[in-house]
Amino acid sequence: MKAVIALGSNLGARFQTLQGAVDTLFDAPGLRFVQASPVYETDPVGGPSGQRPYLNAIVIAETTLEPFRLLERALNVEDAFGRVRGERWGPRTLDVDLVAVGELVSDDPELTLPHPLAHERAFVLVPWSKADPEAVLPGRGRVADLLEGLDRQGVRLRDDLKLQRPD
């Protein structure tokens, strides 16, 4: 199944954290790297004022993992990069979200699929549509169409930064 995974960081060495997350995510069986999006610098959405901008990207993978095992992998990678859970939407060294897993649709709060806010987040949809212009968000429609209705001003390409395939 195809999995779309969103990465974000707004604390510490942001780009190194994103690359480290990619390397760590794929450093175990069941997940195969397909493609990484470009990296974007994005204004923080929600949370306390005065936060640094984020670096955001998405990674497309093929997985044979059961969705909760994939979530566990994502949460373990967050922990490995020292994420301290504080304030909702507060600053974080690393956030790893499952945007979509195949066509699965679930409203389980432990694992909501697609991610319940993905359709309204330009910091997720801009990188995803750049990586895959034909992308469809299950239950919501074409990512390119969803983006038409969103403000993309706070999402800026960082073409000086490129995620490498995992080592």
Ligand SMILES: Nc1ncnc2c1ncn2[C@@H]1O[C@H](COP(=O)(O)OP(=O)(O)OP(=O)(O)O)[C@@H](O)[C@H]1O
């Ligand atoms: N699609 C999903 N991807 C990642 N976590 C999810 C998903 N659906 C539900 N969750 C649950 O959300 C919990 C908390 O997530 P987290 O603290 O990363 O939220 P957040 O990143 O602060 O906010 P947001 O959900 O708006 O991105 C996780 O422990 C996980 O069980």
Ligand SMILES: Nc1nc2c(c(=O)[nH]1)N=C(CO)CN2
């Ligand atoms: N720009 C930006 N804003 C956010 C982000 C993020 O990754 N990028 N993640 C959040 C919670 O997951 C809340 N706000």
